[in-house]
Amino acid sequence: MPHVVVQYTANLEPLVDMSALCKEMATTLVAQKDQGKPVFPPGGTRVLAYPAQHYAVADTRDDYAFCYINVRIAQGRTDAMKKKAGDALLALAQKHFAAAFGKGHVGVTIQIDEAPGQVYDAKHSNLHPLFNK
Amino acid sequence: MPHVVVQYTANLEPLVDMSALCKEMATTLVAQKDQGKPVFPPGGTRVLAYPAQHYAVADTRDDYAFCYINVRIAQGRTDAMKKKAGDALLALAQKHFAAAFGKGHVGVTIQIDEAPGQVYDAKHSNLHPLFNK
Amino acid sequence: MPHVVVQYTANLEPLVDMSALCKEMATTLVAQKDQGKPVFPPGGTRVLAYPAQHYAVADTRDDYAFCYINVRIAQGRTDAMKKKAGDALLALAQKHFAAAFGKGHVGVTIQIDEAPGQVYDAKHSNLHPLFNK
Numbered sequence: 001m002p003h004v005v006v007q008y009t010a011n012l013e014p015l016v017d018m019s020a021l022c023k024e025m026a027t028t029l030v031a032q033k034d035q036g037k038p039v040f041p042p043g044g045t046r047v048l049a050y051p052a053q054h055y056a057v058a059d060t061r062d063d064y065a066f067c068y069i070n071v072r073i074a075q076g077r078t079d080a081m082k083k084k085a086g087d088a089l090l091a092l093a094q095k096h097f098a099a100a101f102g103k104g105h106v107g108v109t110i111q112i113d114e115a116p117g118q119v120y121d122a123k124h125s126n127l128h129p130l131f132n133k
Numbered sequence: 134m135p136h137v138v139v140q141y142t143a144n145l146e147p148l149v150d151m152s153a154l155c156k157e158m159a160t161t162l163v164a165q166k167d168q169g170k171p172v173f174p175p176g177g178t179r180v181l182a183y184p185a186q187h188y189a190v191a192d193t194r195d196d197y198a199f200c201y202i203n204v205r206i207a208q209g210r211t212d213a214m215k216k217k218a219g220d221a222l223l224a225l226a227q228k229h230f231a232a233a234f235g236k237g238h239v240g241v242t243i244q245i246d247e248a249p250g251q252v253y254d255a256k257h258s259n260l261h262p263l264f265n266k
Numbered sequence: 267m268p269h270v271v272v273q274y275t276a277n278l279e280p281l282v283d284m285s286a287l288c289k290e291m292a293t294t295l296v297a298q299k300d301q302g303k304p305v306f307p308p309g310g311t312r313v314l315a316y317p318a319q320h321y322a323v324a325d326t327r328d329d330y331a332f333c334y335i336n337v338r339i340a341q342g343r344t345d346a347m348k349k350k351a352g353d354a355l356l357a358l359a360q361k362h363f364a365a366a367f368g369k370g371h372v373g374v375t376i377q378i379d380e381a382p383g384q385v386y387d388a389k390h391s392n393l394h395p396l397f398n399k
Binding site: 216240243247 | 292
């Protein structure tokens, strides 16, 4: 964690550099600090983006676009840190979607969920040790 | 919101018109009324459908098909409205999957989740104003 | 249910046989028993895997890989069964990802969620009857 999934209408593909957005979101999350300490573990940070070929938005009368960014985090962060992290991702999205907003009707939503309904959690990783040196 | 994600085995692609299903689900959700008022904001309604190339269903002894429809909504609707919206989507799915059910073994599940674990929510949109005129 | 979704960075595609992993995860879940009775209904068991073309992992300085396995289950299983099922999936993942771990830095996470935020649930299926004979 954090586990970021970006789900979006495929009509955004030519308008937004999704790989750059993924990269900057990961970098932004890794850079979050609380009293000088990292808020999220670098080795557990990942962003995955999925265009949907089949989609429908609003009243479906135009080729509207939508992007939904969901961030799943583990428990343990303060409310202030959650808001700061969310606001940082929102600022990034606003930058990356500026051109798309100039060309048509777009909705972007960012939500952070804290371990929803979680009853089991296991990790198998050689990424974490890389950043715990 | 509502945020609808349709996840399905790719063997359904030739049997179900997923773009039409997305469109009708969006239209159905936008049309939901409670005492004459819209239950969901049109500018926040989106449906995204994702076929999975890699999949396995049940005991994997046949090329079974599955479709999972998840609807995420914000808090604030009555239990009766949630049931009415869910039942309307179920009726739509039954119509669109009739041919597939005639040809093989299929499972369709629809679930509505209300803001699960949500600790942050932000919107950036020029879609909402379009429908608030 | 169980509803298993595997989300992974596309750079894992040549390193892991995702179709085999899906198949073995379904078989493993269907085989889970509690006092001789199946823990999960075969006709409700499905695994769907999605590679992400756009992604970023950790500090994004290398082509790191990640795989997130989410299992959604209905309520009603004991804590011991949830742990046993999760551990069985973890063992499977460790086997299937061994080659990938030998070649680079990979993170694998498995989480089980129990009906998170669920307010509506409907099924339309001719798969369940097939296994209730």
